[in-house]
Amino acid sequence: MSIDWKSYDANGFYDELITARGKPRPAGSVLAKYLGSLSDQEINERKLAAEHAIIEMGISFTVYTEGGNIDRAWPFDIIPRIIARSEWDPVDRGLRQRLTALNLFIDDIYNEQRIVRDKVFPAEVLAQSKNFREQCRDFHPVHGVWAHICGSDLVRDADGRIYVLEDNLRVPSGVSYMLENRQVTKRVFPELFENYRIQPVDEYPAQLFDMLASLSPRPLDYPEVVVLTPGIYNSAYFEHAYLAQGMGAELVEGSDLLVADDDCVYMRTIEGLERVDVIYRRIDDWFMDPEAFDPDSLLGVPGLMRAWRAGNVALVNAPGAGVADDKVVYAYVPEMIRYYLDEEPIIDNVPTYLCMDPKQCEYVLANLDQLVVKPANESGGYGMIVGPHATKAQRREFAELIRRDPRNYIAQPTLKISTAPTLCDGHVEPRHLDLRPFVLQGVRTNVTAGGLTRVALNKGSLVVNSSQGGGSKDTWIVDLGSGG
Numbered sequence: 476m477s478i479d480w481k482s483y484d485a486n487g488f489y490d491e492l493i494t495a496r497g498k499p500r501p502a503g504s505v506l507a508k509y510l511g512s513l514s515d516q517e518i519n520e521r522k523l524a525a526e527h528a529i530i531e532m533g534i535s536f537t538v539y540t541e542g543g544n545i546d547r548a549w550p551f552d553i554i555p556r557i558i559a560r561s562e563w564d565p566v567d568r569g570l571r572q573r574l575t576a577l578n579l580f581i582d583d584i585y586n587e588q589r590i591v592r593d594k595v596f597p598a599e600v601l602a603q604s605k606n607f608r609e610q611c612r613d614f615h616p617v618h619g620v621w622a623h624i625c626g627s628d629l630v631r632d633a634d635g636r637i638y639v640l641e642d643n644l645r646v647p648s649g650v651s652y653m654l655e656n657r658q659v660t661k662r663v664f665p666e667l668f669e670n671y672r673i674q675p676v677d678e679y680p681a682q683l684f685d686m687l688a689s690l691s692p693r694p695l696d697y698p699e700v701v702v703l704t705p706g707i708y709n710s711a712y713f714e715h716a717y718l719a720q721g722m723g724a725e726l727v728e729g730s731d732l733l734v735a736d737d738d739c740v741y742m743r744t745i746e747g748l749e750r751v752d753v754i755y756r757r758i759d760d761w762f763m764d765p766e767a768f769d770p771d772s773l774l775g776v777p778g779l780m781r782a783w784r785a786g787n788v789a790l791v792n793a794p795g796a797g798v799a800d801d802k803v804v805y806a807y808v809p810e811m812i813r814y815y816l817d818e819e820p821i822i823d824n825v826p827t828y829l830c831m832d833p834k835q836c837e838y839v840l841a842n843l844d845q846l847v848v849k850p851a852n853e854s855g856g857y858g859m860i861v862g863p864h865a866t867k868a869q870r871r872e873f874a875e876l877i878r879r880d881p882r883n884y885i886a887q888p889t890l891k892i893s894t895a896p897t898l899c900d901g902h903v904e905p906r907h908l909d910l911r912p913f914v915l916q917g918v919r920t921n922v923t924a925g926g927l928t929r930v931a932l933n934k935g936s937l938v939v940n941s942s943q944g945g946g947s948k949d950t951w952i953v954d955l956g957s958g959g
Contacts, residue, residue, distance in 0.1 A: 477513065477514055477515040477518055478510050478511050478513070478518075478896075478903050479511075480493055480497050480498075480499065480507055480511060481497040482497075483497065483896065483903065483905070484905070485894045485905040486905065487633070487891070488633060488891050488892070488893060488894045488905065488907070489631055489632070489633050489634075489635050489891070489893040489894070490893065490894045490895060490896070490905055491503075491556050491557065491558075491631070491893055491894070491895040491908070492506070492507060492554075492556075492557065492895055492896050493507065493896065500557075501559065501955065502557045502558065502559040502953050502955060503557045505667070505670050505671060506554075506555065506557060506667065506671075509664075509666075509667060509670075510554065510896075510903075515901070518898070519901065521553050521663045521664070522553055522898060524662065524663050525551055525553050525659050525660075525662070525663050526548070526551075528658075528659045528662050528663070529548050529549050529551060529655075529659060530548055532655060532658070532659070533713075534548065534549040534551075534652070534655045534659075534713070535547060535548055535549060535713050536549055536652075536710065536711075536713065536941055537708075537709070537710040537711075537712070537713075549652060549655070549941075549947070550932060550941065550945070550946035550947065551656060551659060551946060551947055551948070552897045552898055552906075552930055552932075552946055552947070552948045553660070553663050553664075553898060554895070554896050554897060554898060554903070554948065555660055555664075555948055555949040555950065555951050556895050556908065556910075556925075556928045556948045556949070556950050556951065557951045557953055558925065558950070558951070558952050558953070559952075559953060559955055560674065560952050560953060560954045560955070561955070563674075563924070563925070563952045565821055565822075566629070566637055566821075566822060566912075567922045568821050569639075569820070569821030569822035570625075570627060570822070570912055570914050570922050571914065571920045571922060572812060572816065572818065572820070572821055573627065573639065573642070573808060573812065573820070573821075573822065574622065574625045574627075574914045574916050574920065575815075575816065575916070575920070576808065576811040576812040576814075576815050576816055577622060577625070577642065577644065577799050577808065577811065578619065578620050578621055578622055578916060579619075579811070579815040579816075580596075580799055580811045580815065581621040581622065581795070581796055581798060581799050582615065582616075582619050582621060583815075584601065584607070584798055585611045585612055585613070585614060585621075585795060585798075586612075586613060586614075586615065588601075590811070590814055590815075593814070595807075595810055595811075595814050596807055596810070596811070599831070600803055600804065600807075600831070600882075601798075603882045604798055604801060604804075605801070605851070605852050606645070606760070606795070606797035606798045606800060606801060606852065607795070607798045608760060608794055608795035608798070610767050610768075610780055610794065610795070611793070611794055611795035614784060616690075616789070616793045617689075617690045617692075617789060617917075618689075618690070618917055618918050620793075620916050620917060621792065621793040621795065621796040622644040622792050622793070622796040622799065622916070623686060623687075623690070623791045623792055623793070623915065623916055623917055624647060624683075624791065624792055624913065624914070624915060624916075625642060625643065625644055625647060625913070625914045625916070626642075626643040626647030626648070626649060626650070626911045626912070626913050626914075626926075626927075627639050627640075627641070627642045627643065627911070627912065627914070628640040628641050628642075628643070628909050628910070628911050629822070629909060629910045629911070629912065629926075630825070630890060630892045630893070630909045630910075631892065631893040632890045632891060632892065632893075633890075633891035633893075636823070637822060638822065638823050638824065638825045638890075639805075639808075639822050639823070639824055639825070640825055640887075640909065641802060641805055642799065642800060642805055642808070643800060643911075644792060644796050644797060644799050644800035645759065645760075645792065645796065645797040645800045646711075646756075646757050646758070646759065646792070647911075647913065648711045648714055648757075649714070649911055649913075649927040649929075650679060650714070650718070650913045650923070650927065651713065651714040651717040651718060652714075652927055652947055653676060653679075653911075653913070653923065653925075653926055653927040653950070654676060654677060654679060654680075654717075654721075655717075656927070656947055656948065656949040656950075657676055657677065657949055659949070660949040671951065671953050672953055672954040672955075672956075673951045673952070673953055674924035674925070674951075674952040674953070674954065675924065676923055676924055676925065679721075679913070679923060680718065680721030680722050681722075682915055682921045683718065683721075683722060683755075683915060684700065684722040684723070684724070685917075686915045686916075686917040686921070687700045687722075687724075687753045687755055687789070687791060687917075688700060688753065689917045689918050690753050690789035690791065690917060691752040691753055691789065692752060692786055692787055692788065692789065693750075693752055695752070698752035698753060699725075699742070699749060699750060699751045699752045699753070700722065700724045700725075700751075700752065700753045700754075700755065701719075701724055701725045701726070701727045701732075701742060701751055701753070701754055701755070702715055702718060702719040702722075702724055702725070702726050702727070702754075702755045702757065703727055703728070703729065703732070703754050703755065703756040703757060703758055703776075704716075704726060704727070704728060704757050704758070705728070705757070705758050705762070705774045706728050706774070709757070711757060714757075715757050718755070724755070725742065727742060728774070729758075729773070729774050729775045729776050731743055732751065732754075732776045732779075733748075733776065733777075733778075734776060734777065734778030734779060734781060734782050735748075737787075738778070738781050738782050738785040738787055739782060739787045739788070740754070740776070740779065740782050740787065740788045751788060752788060752789065753788070753789045753791065754779075754788060754789070754790050754791065755791045756790055756791065756792075758774055758775060759797075760794050760795065760797060762774045762775050763775040763776070763779055763780075763790075763794065764776060764777060764778065764779040764780045765777050766778055766779075766780065766781070767779070767780035767781075768780075780794065797852075800852070801851050801852055802827075802849055802850075802851045802852070802885045803829060803831065803851050803882065803885060805824065805827070805885075806824065806827040806829055806885065808820070808824060809823070809824055825887050825888070825890065826887065826888060827885050827886070827887050828846070828885060828886040828887070829885055830848075830877050830881040830882070830883075830884040830885065830886065831881045831882040836877065836881050839877065839884075839886040840874050840877065840878075842862075843860075843862045843865075843870045843873065843874060844862045844863060844865075844870060845862055845863060845888070845889060846862045846886040846887065846888060846889065847859065847860070847861050847862065847886065847887050847888075847889055847937075848860050848862065848873055848877065848884055848885070848886045849884065849885055849886075849887070850883050850884060851882070851883050851884065851885065852883075860873045861889065861937055861938070862889065863889055864937075889937070890937075892907050892908070892909065892937060893907070893908065894906055894907055894908065895908050895928075895930070895948065897930055897932070897946075897948075899932070899934070904934065906930050906931055906932060906934070907930070907931045907936065907937050907939065908928050908929060908930045908931065908939060908948070909928070909929050909939050910925070910926050910927070910928050910929075910950065911926045911927045911929065912925065912926030913926060913927075924952040925950035925951065925952045926950060927947060927950070928947055928948040928949070928950045929941070929945050929946070929947050930945060930946045930947060930948055931945055932945060932946045
């Protein structure tokens with residue numbers, strides 16, 4: 476046997492599969508026993524089978540570099556992460572609660588702004604928001620929903636509790652890799668699917684289409700839904716094409732669409748113009764419509780905002796939803812839940828310090844060697860600093876950035892985020908990980924069973940983003956029956 480779980484040491488971190496005493500957690504006992512029964516050669520064969528499947532299926536991602544774009548095969552670890560359904564159910568409820576409150580917040584911010592008048596949300600945070608769009612004022616989208624698709628990042632701390640690390644409400648990506656991870660794992664470990672009651676994830680494209688179709692301005696049985704992509708050089712182009720194909724929708728670029736004099740959107744086809752009802756846009760607000768935003772944008776569609784405001788097309792996520800995709804706004808989500816829903820948050824935030832608050836900023840500057848500092852509106856792990864892993868020079872540089880623009884930074888304690896067994900250079904070692912579930916909200920709300928588990932493949936690293944050297948795992952929500 477190649478894996479001896481008794482010698483597996485997570486170094487004091489909460490491990491998702493193995494306890495500190497070297498025993499598998501109840502939900503993972505079958506998996507641990509099965510892996511322990513495989514020889515080195517058999518494990519390596521499974522790993523090679525996964526790598527071949529990824530190449531055969533064309534699963535790739537793009538890394539931006541100074542020299543251009545590099546397409547890489549999707550980095551995947553064959554050992555799945557397992558969560559008992561009894562533990563997942565409250566997380567599912569917490570994510571629904573959170574997105575409901577966030578959508579009430581966005582709708583309020585673009586209309587009455589009650590939460591600001593009632594001094595629950597600071598006016599100065601809104602005044603300095605980079606993603607507030609004046610063009611969206613006095614508008615109510617269908618169902619009152621602005622952020623139809625949300626990917627909230629979750630982490631588990633040393634106490635075993637799951638926390639929300641941040642919310643991604645602009646164009647959250649990664650769901651295609653969640654779906655492909657499941658397909659690859661089924662090829663690699665088909666026998667395990669006979670021994671576990673694993674909650675399915677493959678209904679996501681159908682749920683996504685149903686949600687999009689429910690927003691159609693025309694009462695049709697089968698509205699015209701398109702996926703709007705910036706093009707093949709975008710890092711998430713694989714996902715854009717994958718989701719369009721999965722839904723049976725057209726994948727289009729800005730030049731494929733036009734807004735006519737009737738303020739409706741049309742798609743150019745070989746049979747002439749065809750009206751479009753719903754656009755799942757994977758383009759940032761700023762590039763979406765040169766009439767309303769960046770006049771130099773070649774990616775968008777002139778007049779798209781006019782069509783949207785006239786109610787002739789639905790845009791997903793709605794323009795302006797990014798006002799809540801701000802790490803400073805994130806800190807106020809628990810108060811939003813209490814304010815709009817009169818409920819206590821089911822999932823807690825990670826404790827967060829706002830550098831725009833002078834006292835909190837003073838604490839952050841004095842404790843940079845212990846904190847993770849992030850810019851308010853970046854993603855992909857860019858622009859952040861992990862204090863304990865940074866040099867003195869890097870911390871001095873970051874302190875200056877914070878002093879220059881305190882509104883742009885938050886800080887959080889360096890969590891002891893959980894680990895899971897990961898195959899590294901032929902051995903199983905603990906690696907840190909997070910989880911991005913995907914929530915769809917329209918007339919109803921759906922939460923994926925699990926989500927995209929991202930793994931920091933570098934030993935000791937806490938950065939899980941694929942653009943920063945991270946990989947991923949399949950995530951299994953397993954029903955253990957009455958026991959959990």
